[in-house]
Amino acid sequence: MGVLDDIRIEITQALIRAAEEACRDGRLTCSDLPGFAVEVPRDRIHGNFASNLALLLAQAEKASPRQIAQVLLEFVNLPAGYVSRAEVAGPGFINFYLDPAWHYQVLPEVEAQDERYGSSDLGGGEYVQVEFVSANPTGLLHMGNARGAALGDTLANVLAAAGYNVQREFYINDAGNQIEAFGRSLEAHYLQLLGQDVPFPEDGYPGQDLLESMKNLVGQVKGKYLRVDPLLRREMLVKYALKEKLFQMERDLADFRVHYDNWFSEQTLHDDGEIEEVLKELQASGYLYEEEGALWFRSTLFGDEKDEVLVRGNGIPTYFAGDIAYHRNKFRRGFDRVINIWGADHHGHVPRLKGAMEALGIEPDRLQVIIMQLVRLFRGGEPVRMSKRTGEYVTLHDLMDEVGVDAARYFFVMRSADSHLDFDLDLAREQNSENPVYYVQYAHARICSILRQAETVPPVAQVDCSLLRNPAELALIQKIAELPGEIAYAALHQEPHRLAFYANELATLFHGFYTTCRVLSDQPALSQARLVLINACRITLRNTLHLVGVTTPERM
């Protein structure tokens, strides 16, 4: 993956061998080796890597952690040429200090891999689907959808970079009750536009966007649908408006730099009989029962709070029935794993959907649902009032207009999914140092400015990287070297926000380096080495920001 990861793996294996040999020698009692960590300590004073192995063995060995650590050190055979020193520290950690020479392997790696630097084959081509946004086509994309879009797209990018085979999907809720209400809302607008005095349905969708849509239609067909049978008329209006709304959503998401591999229609599950199939399958395994005219799923068997209706008394399947069929369909398409990104208002849905997978004989852990908390918007220090009832809210489109795509995506990705995000519109709109996205982009632009003046970057093979000895230089190289591990970690734990933090830390180290070390100087050899360094930093920053979906300007 990268030099650092290679070394970490070697240290881990060396510790395992040391424990085994100590057992053979009777110095340890040789119970099963626990899963232990070899990780980068928070404080660099504790070395480049530290392991807690001795601490974890203490109980089974009935000895003090420090004693065990000492024994391990006696037997350990450390990777040649990398570790310069290993010692017992604190309550029983083993700290490893690397020979600084490892730094000089990093820059050739970055130069050679260029766009691919940071990527790995960790995922081994595992086929993973990320389904995100999947907003109702009956309205506009709101802030929650925007957060989901940024998060889902970045997660998909991260997974792809970590060697997973990723597919992005948008589930179109184009069936069921809401489409009925959608149709009635459209019909009311349509008839009102043509001068008829009809009431707007109580359960209708109040957004102005539906009115706009119908104005467009009236412009094209005028009163052509007035005399059509209402059922057929609503179907035609829905068909028209749905197409228009989906087109807008796809366009807005594309503007937000989000592109899907597949748009999956809920209606096709009805049309192709997949819902019927899945009901039969569940029926056959005895997970369904009838009560009060409805067909119920025993989701309480799987830890749900209450059983759920799959088919209503009127014979129409619920959304949940469609969702079960949908997820069964996903796994039938061959995905090893399926990740859904949902808003917190859907969290109650998780146990029953997982339960349904289990009932269908699908390992429920292959379905992962990331719940993201809701977004509050702030403008002028005050929360922005939004109302679904009146259909007045800030849309993704508005957000892009107001703060731009870079700031919006960075702000969303900056926070972990389970934080209740306060989005400060004023801060995001600022084009100054208070705005974290500019801080990172500025580092990139600064590098580009130096490279422009230098005109060429020498190939790393022609420079002496060992001239880079300043602490600021070594710290920068260290951070550059951490990218592959960061991406792998973010992919394994589905935590794309780490990338935003990483980008910020890398920018900080670059600015620090810039202040202490002059790149273009009258020392040609050193200048050349530093050009190689900042070019590697540029590549690393660029690759990271691209994962987040933020541009890397060469001038600002």
Place this chain on the structure above:
RNA sequence: GCGCCCGUAGCUCAAUUGGAUAGAGCAACAGACUACGGAUCUGUAGGUUGGGGGUUCAAAUCUCUCCGGGCGCACCA
């Protein structure tokens, strides 16, 4: 009432999933360039991790309980 998420510096958030002295940005205060972009850098101050008990070598992290906030608890999606 029950379930899920959250509570960390004045504000917005991190914390390698149980690790060593809890860290960043913003805000505040004090400083730094006659050269590569000052949209930068250095320093100071700021904490009983909402309160209290428990688990262990070790707790912001796990557990119990209380307080406070968000979201759910439809034959809606």
